[in-house]
Amino acid sequence: MMCAVAFSPRGKLYYADPGVHTPRVGDQVLVPTDDGPEVATCMWAPQWISDDIGGLPVLAGLAQAADVQRAELSRRRRARARVAARRLAREHNLPMKIVGVDHVLDTGGYTIYFSAEGRIDFRELVRDLNRTLAARVRLRQLSARDSARVQGGIGSCGRDLCCATFLTDFEPVSLRMARDQNLALNPMRISGACGRLMCCLRYEHPLYEEFAGAVPAVGERACTPQGEGRVVRHDVPRQQAVVVLDGGGRTSCERADVCPSRQAHEAAYAPPRAEPHPDPDPTPSGTDQAGTDRESGARRGTDQGGSEHEGPEHEGSEHDSETGGESGHARRRSRHRHRP
Numbered sequence: 001m002m003c004a005v006a007f008s009p010r011g012k013l014y015y016a017d018p019g020v021h022t023p024r025v026g027d028q029v030l031v032p033t034d035d036g037p038e039v040a041t042c043m044w045a046p047q048w049i050s051d052d053i054g055g056l057p058v059l060a061g062l063a064q065a066a067d068v069q070r071a072e073l074s075r076r077r078r079a080r081a082r083v084a085a086r087r088l089a090r091e092h093n094l095p096m097k098i099v100g101v102d103h104v105l106d107t108g109g110y111t112i113y114f115s116a117e118g119r120i121d122f123r124e125l126v127r128d129l130n131r132t133l134a135a136r137v138r139l140r141q142l143s144a145r146d147s148a149r150v151q152g153g154i155g156s157c158g159r160d161l162c163c164a165t166f167l168t169d170f171e172p173v174s175l176r177m178a179r180d181q182n183l184a185l186n187p188m189r190i191s192g193a194c195g196r197l198m199c200c201l202r203y204e205h206p207l208y209e210e211f212a213g214a215v216p217a218v219g220e221r222a223c224t225p226q227g228e229g230r231v232v233r234h235d236v237p238r239q240q241a242v243v244v245l246d247g248g249g250r251t252s253c254e255r256a257d258v259c260p261s262r263q264a265h266e267a268a269y270a271p272p273r274a275e276p277h278p279d280p281d282p283t284p285s286g287t288d289q290a291g292t293d294r295e296s297g298a299r300r301g302t303d304q305g306g307s308e309h310e311g312p313e314h315e316g317s318e319h320d321s322e323t324g325g326e327s328g329h330a331r332r333r334s335r336h337r338h339r340p
Contacts, residue, residue: 002053004044005031010152012164017056018046028063035104039063039071070105078103081110084132085125089114092125099142100150109136115147145170148194155193162199173197177205180212182234211236215258222258226251231258 003023004013016031023029023042030037037060063071078101085098100113110133122139129137142150145163152164163170178190178201192198216222216231222243229245239255 001046002049002056003042003046003059005029005040006043007031007038007040009041010160010164012149013043013166014040015053015056017058019058021059021061022046023059023062028068030060030063030067032057032060036106037067039067074103074105078110081112081129081133081137085112085114085129088125088128088132092122092128094120094122094125096120096122097147099147107136109138111138111140113140113142113147113150115142115144144194144196145199148192153193155198156189157200161193163194167199170199171202173199173202177201180205180208181236208236211239211255215241215255222253224251224253224257226253 001018002015003018004015006013014031016029021029023046025042025045027042028039029042031040081101081103082098085101089096089098094116096114096116098112098114102111102113103109110129112129120141126137126139129139148161149163149167153161155161173196175185175197178185178197181201181204183190183201190197190201211234215234218231218233220231222229222231222241224243224245226249227245227247229243229251231241232244232250233242234240235242235252238252240252241255241258242250242252243258244250
């Protein structure tokens with residue numbers, strides 16, 4: 001069993017083992033941490049998972065009224081510490097930005113997180129914060145990406161920041177990834193809320209590498225169902241390649257249509273062509289041909305006689321009705337097949 005909890009309304013999701021408890025979405029639960037159990041909100045109800053995931057913290061239980069009151073008191077003290085840290089940073093003319101505050105009720109200590117461009121001498125600031133908050137205060141500097149993770153926000157895609165929701169590790173991102181994805185090298189277009197290259201360039205890049213290795217590169221020639229031409233662009237989201245044909249015009253081909261390995265495989269293992277079927281009704285010979293000639297002659301004779309044409313056929317019909325109608329049907333099919 002596994003459930004997901006969050007310590008803030010729009011904060012990062014953390015997975016936990018519900019144990020013997022069955023919290024519902026929106027319930028307050030106690031999650032064990034290094035500083036003791038903390039109150040969190042259940043975002044996903046417990047559910048069975050097929051994978052064997054170990055090492056998840058086990059919920060200490062559902063939060064009671066006293067636990068909720070302690071969490072509210074801690075929230076108020078964190079807000080007070082944030083205001084005091086920002087005011088004192090301005091008074092000391094320190095180029096720093098306060099991004100988050102942690103508070104432990106059991107020890108009464110504070111941890112204040114800030115971001116800055118370089119190293120800062122904040123020893124006087126710490127002494128003033130200790131006197132103002134009447135507690136032990138620690139300051140910790142965060143990088144630009146860690147700062148965006150702590151604060152959260154909305155990205156250019158309109159969704160919550162990846163670092164604040166599901167990303168656990170920051171992997172290096174380079175400009176080559178933006179070039180491979182045919183993006184304009186405009187810092188305003190490829191930078192995230194932290195001012196660095198967007199993290200999504202990293203985990204989408206393998207898809208572009210795999211597509212580029214399967215189809216002809218831009219500028220190379222390709223064979224399409226509409227004819228041969230030259231590749232001018234890759235459309236990776238649609239899994240298509242844009243080709244300018246030698247005879248004029250432009251076409252967008254599916255990946256399988258211009259993939260050299262796919263074309264070589266189809267040429268090597270093409271299904272055999274179906275042979276034409278022999279005539280199922282060969283020309284009769286021997287007695288059958290002779291019988292057909294006599295029947296044709298009799299039919300021509302009755303056609304000349306006028307009224308004699310209906311008599312034999314009518315008699316044959318009555319005889320067929322008495323014997324089951326087999327000979328009459330066979331004779332009519334024979335006349336239809338060999339009629340000149």
